[in-house]
Amino acid sequence: MTEIWGQFKSFDGKKFEALDAEFTREVSSLLGGKDLTACFQCSKCSAGCPVSDKVNIQVHELMRMLLFGIKEVLETDMVWLCTTCYTCQERCPQGIDITDIIFGLKNMAFKKDISPPGYIAARKSLYDQGRLYEPTEWEREDLELGDVPELNVEDTRKMLDKTGLMKLKEGD
Amino acid sequence: MVQSYEVFLGCAIPNRFNNYESSMRAVAKELDIKLIDFDGASCCGTVVLKSIDENSWLALSGRNIALAENRGHDILTPCNGCFGSLKDTDHVLHDDETYRKKINAALKGLGLEYTGKAKIRHLVEVLYELKDEIEAKILKPLNGLRIAFHPGCHLIRPSNVAGFDDPELPRKVDELLELTGAKCVPWGLKLSCCGSPLLITSEDIATNVLRDKMISARDASANCLVTNCPACHTQFDVQLIGMKDENGESLELPALFVTQILGLAMGIDQEPLGLELNRISLDPIADILGI
Secondary structure, three states: OOOOOOOEOOOOOOOOOOOOHHHHHHHHOOOOOOOHHHOOOOOHHHHOOOOHHHOOOOHHHHHHHHHOOOHHHHHEHHHHHOOOOOHHHHHOOOOOOHHHHHHHHHHHHHHOOOOOHHHHHHHHHHHHHOOOOOOOHHHHHHOOOOOOOOOOHHHHHHHHHHHOOOOOOOOO | OOEEEEEOOOOHHHHHOHHHHHHHHHHHHHOOEEEEEOOOOOOOOHHHHHHHOHHHHHHHHHHHHHHHHHOOOOEEEOOHHHHHHHHHHHHHHHHOHHHHHHHHHHHHOOOOOOOOOOOEEEHHHHHHHOHHHHHHOOOOOOOOOEEEEEOOHHHHOOHHHHOOOOOOOOOHHHHHHHOOOOEEOOOOOOOOOOOHHHHHOOHHHHHHHHHHHHHHHHHOOOOEEEEOOHHHHHHHHHHOOOOEOOOOOEOOOOEEEHHHHHHHHOOOOHHHHOHHHOOOOOHHHHHHHOO
């Protein structure tokens, strides 16, 4: 199966038409993005990253793409293979909220339909049930645990309608 | 003094690790921590919803915080994912007025408001503060247990949000576990992610991350692995089943929750500790555990 994410695999032979300052500004305005341009490419982020040896494009490269306004960054595997462990963010000598920036990139990629299919299913269960998984009743009975408190899904749906969770794409 | 909290279970614990909830309740009872049911809790949103849409994540997570806050309670959660998500939301809503206004506008329709009064605490934070009480209650020492303790990412990072332990050299939960006579071994990849957030994206890569970690635990001669997070535990007690190294040697290691270890050492009845629900066999350490 061809994945719809992570299709940007190498810089070799790539030509970038324009360095889009607007894109850099857009990412800088995301949660955690404000210090984005302070990156001086020390690569400490990649040195501590648990998937550095498993991705085509590493974190410090992703950061440079952002600074250069290269939108293809949304197609790199680093975006969705970030485990969200926050090691890069914790260690960044420039205090850049790197992991939070990658969350913002995931948001941008999702809107463009670039995401692993599991996230589409997860969005649906969060909207429909307000939860990702249901309780396993027999285990709870065996351990004499009470019922998990009920959730009024209407409430969470009302709120998620307001934030537009099911209508994130342009044209949705 | 009796402490009381609304207990935020999240989705993963009631789904597949009811033994964590049950052992937490048993230990909490022994230590006079009052756990109040969290009425109306939804999913915390976790890194999954934060990845999809940050506004929806802040709203869903902010609603949970506001529920407890409006009832005048603090929140306790045994899950790193929930802890990270709730703390992170609290951090954003507390510091950023624009987001706070936006989310409160969404909460208003439900008659709720976030103001930031509720404290959000991880179970192990509260247990750590009760270290002396726990030490006094150790009845059955677990000498010979060599624990590879896995703190999990969102318990300690980002440290300006989690605010619990040293992000590069966390020792608080290790200290707790060592009250039982067990030894927490130093291991190279202790701080490294377990890989569980990648299960939704690529099970192969999640498995490779886990394999690296297990080789590190084995190299440190650990005879069990201990966690305080159901997402991490999914890796160690579910995904690990049948995993082998490149020479075909099994990498399985008994995996337990912090509260199961403390409960055993405190001499709590075994039934609520739910050890029969641990999927990887505990036989190699059964004698040490006294089961």
